[in-house]
Amino acid sequence: MHHVLPPQWESFVAEAYRVMVPGGLMLVFEVNPYNPLMQYVAKTYEIDKDAVLLPPAKLRRMFTAAGFTEVFTQAIISVPPTGRFLTRMDSLLGNLPFGAQ
Template sequence: MMSESDRRQITQAQVAKDFDDVAGDYEDKINAALSFGGREHAFYIDVKREHILRLARDHFTDIGSIDVLDLGCGLGAYHAGLEGKFGELHGIDVSAYSVELAARRHPFVRYATFDGERLPYADGEFSLAFTVCVMHHVPPPQWAAFVAEMRRVIKPGGLALVFEHNPYNPATQYIVKTCEIDKDAVLLRPGRLRRLFARAGFDDVHTRTIISVPPAGPFLTGLDSLLGHLPFGAQYYLSARKPS
């Protein structure tokens, strides 16, 4: 994990190359970093996917009719469990090799690559855009532009969701420091992320922590939800609405 000043020297092209290089054994590297916690990456993917679906259902009358973008989709880890949930599901990433592998696994998703700056979509193309543990890999000078592009491609009244590592959680700090994939990461504090989205022109900007306890089963899931207003969760999500 880098300091923000050091991370400013990293370019999106370097990020793309780094993820091209690790795409083939990405899951193995993530699982190795998570091994001390006793659960594999798939467990945490399931947790966040359920949050995406819950938040979408809370915001939209019929999620089956909306077009959705996974921004920074990587290998499409969340996509298998989203098949048939939305009108169209799109995924985009700077890593061409990751997108190639994702497309082989999930033919129902419309994939694309981009340069990390301008998204190849029209203004207001998606009702929902989500990005999961991506922004800490974006060079800090480009955070504001990343959020602005996310806003541009969302329809008026649409929803943005961001999931990030919680820098206040000691276990998360340990995992990030010991994971090769996160060697260039700069973690974003929830308050800073909220300000980025508010300044970009989003409304109803909220953050909430998750995975304060492993949400396995109804009781622990309910407990994790109750603890969401406290800063203890391993990760957190931001939700924000583009004004109508």
């Protein structure tokens, strides 16, 4: 979503809700705006030159306002988590802003 223009964020989420199958699941893998490495990547990589990083709380508010239920965010340290150690770390630290996603 960080490549969607900020004025279009709410309509983008509303349209996603509109076309989703009832009871469907929507996953958003978004760059963690609190991770210094990801901030650097977003500022220096050409592909992200126009990107605006979204705080998790803002994402939750937009999705809830559009009608989504059971909305939550979780930081992900590794994608995919390989092995029991990284899977456990994602589970333990998922509510803290350590992950890149």
